Amino acid sequence: MATGRTHRPATRSRGIPEATVARLPLYLRALTALSERSVPTVSSEELATAAGVNSAKLRKDFSYLGSYGTRGVGYDVEYLVYQISRELGLTQDWPVVIVGIGNLGAALANYGGFASRGFRVAALIDADPAMAGKPVAGLPVRHTDELESIISDNGVSIGVIATPAGAAQQVCDRLVAAGVTSILNFAPTVLAVPDGVDVRKVDLSIELQILAFHEQRKAGEEPGQGARTAASRSGSARPAAAAARDGRKGPDGDVPAVMPA
Amino acid sequence: MATGRTHRPATRSRGIPEATVARLPLYLRALTALSERSVPTVSSEELATAAGVNSAKLRKDFSYLGSYGTRGVGYDVEYLVYQISRELGLTQDWPVVIVGIGNLGAALANYGGFASRGFRVAALIDADPAMAGKPVAGLPVRHTDELESIISDNGVSIGVIATPAGAAQQVCDRLVAAGVTSILNFAPTVLAVPDGVDVRKVDLSIELQILAFHEQRKAGEEPGQGARTAASRSGSARPAAAAARDGRKGPDGDVPAVMPA
DNA sequence: CCTTGTGAAAGGGTTCACAGCA
DNA sequence: TGCTGTGAACCCTTTCACAAGG
Structure with missing residues (x-):
């Protein structure tokens, strides 16, 4: 059938797992913010918080890039910004x-x-x-x-x-x-x-549908209180919450889109 | 600060793995298209192709919803559209x-x-x-x-x-x-x-950066092997020279976004 | 002490391959 | 015969926990 490929050649090149690559931009953004505030160094804990991940994951991610940190101290902001930018290929235009x-x-x-x-x-x-x-x-x-x-x-x-x-x-x-x-x-x-x-x-629409799925679950098992109904109000329901991660794939055609080309 | 949850008691939702939930919208879209063309049934192979995944994954995904298919035949399009819509919580507004x-x-x-x-x-x-x-x-x-x-x-x-x-x-x-x-x-x-x-x-920007990462890899090892795609010239990976943008400027977690709110 | 860097364990998700059934 | 449904193998990712080292 039609090719349908949406794959990547296996990114075997030199290590760095896909999941890590997907997070590098996040780290870079947090680091750039720190850099603008002239913060010289950050610990994995602080940076992780700023990027919205946990420190173990961040350290593991960085370990794939090399040993850019200093034990007992943390990471040099400027240096890391440079290393990650280079890794992502952003030093070129x-x-x-x-x-x-x-x-x-x-x-x-x-x-x-x-x-x-x-x-x-x-x-x-x-x-x-x-x-x-x-x-x-x-x-x-x-x-x-x-x-x-x-x-x-x-x-x-x-x-x-x-x-x-x-x-x-x-x-x-x-x-x-x-x-x-x-x-x-x-x-x-x-x-x-x-x-x-x-x-x-x-x-x-895919993102919205994923949210709707979880939203439905929340409504379904509202603790105490009665009245719930989809979208009544009630703040947090069960922490049945979330996982906001990124799932990738290719959708198919139908849904009218956004604009004329 | 701090990103709310960092921990979750495990997606106890109700079985259905997150990865599967993220693909249901894809299946739904493909099914809706088939439905509009009045196609009565579809095999996991056909539907998988339309949705851009492989059939084993699709069948495994559907198995979490129940046994909605018929061996030797395939899946009833209308029925599946309904089941997935319901599962995603789209039967309500x-x-x-x-x-x-x-x-x-x-x-x-x-x-x-x-x-x-x-x-x-x-x-x-x-x-x-x-x-x-x-x-x-x-x-x-x-x-x-x-x-x-x-x-x-x-x-x-x-x-x-x-x-x-x-x-x-x-x-x-x-x-x-x-x-x-x-x-x-x-x-x-x-x-x-x-x-x-x-x-x-x-x-x-995160998506673009991830693409840049892979693009850079491609440029780096351009394997002789012609015919690597319809892409005529492998002139791909042609980062314009360019050093980069001006030093400061404010690209970061504060990137000037798209609009005023 | 402090925080990094990393083996090893734990969890998910994907793929395989085939039993089971219309 | 043909295709679904699924246990089991495999692989990727996350988390744990601690040794290493400034």
């Missing part, structure tokens, strides 16, 4: 294209965290001719016809898809054919890509 | 509030997949007085002052935060105090919440 400039695409284009950390929006692309030339976040929107040339001219290897579900696969195919090897997909569809291409997805 | 109506908030408000399955946007809330009353996606934007009353009047238990990072924790606290027990956070911050409250986060 990655040009990115965003396809589908609707509300979502515009929001992404305006997103500050973007430009600030290793990424640069090389171009905004939309299929609507009426959008062409219109400035969004300081950049003129380019028409889809130019997609291929934009990618090769700028050496873009990362693409963001913010089109409606119906256009996603088509856009994806063109991006890949033009040389993009990493895709961040906001459209609620399972993208089929050849081996060697990484796809990560962000799906609003 | 969940009122949701979106706080922070900038580009992102507006995109979320316009998101069709929302209303279509179990969720209903009860209100759009923003801190900017100028926004008050302005219609977005057919709903008038309400001012933050009304947050508490909106939540209790509508029995809202799920809230979406699409504000800048700086306002997120504060908004979160108010939501929780007002009775919200599930939060979907789009702001790049670690939210601290009391036990019993679920938080899931969607973070653009």
